Amino acid sequence: AEYVDRFNARDFDAIRDMLADEVRLELVNRTRMKGRGEVGKYFHNYSDIDDWHFVPGLVDRRPALLVRDPHDPSGAPAYFVLLQWAGDKLTNIQDFRHARYVIEGAEVVVPG
16 A cells, blocks of 8 residues: 555655565566666656556455556556565566556456
8 A cells, every 4th residue: 555655646765665675577568677776767767657546456366556547547447567575575566567458358356
């Protein structure tokens, strides 16, 4: 919940503080990054665009960040991001922004 709140507030410095030293990121169909310094740069891309709003949800029964168009908050999620944590540190990010087709075959649960 804190990650979602910080992301939507565009508080990327707070999110960088959540990263584990060995964090890994897969921007599906684009790139892979590893390490706190390299992955920390990924958030800059989100700061430059405004076509997203994160809400917590489930994808295939796994906790996920569902990404909606902020101009259509009741619309279906366009894509999702999966996170893995070890304690209070983020260890893995799998972002499907560039592989939106994946959501079509997924079981998505949006909280009421």
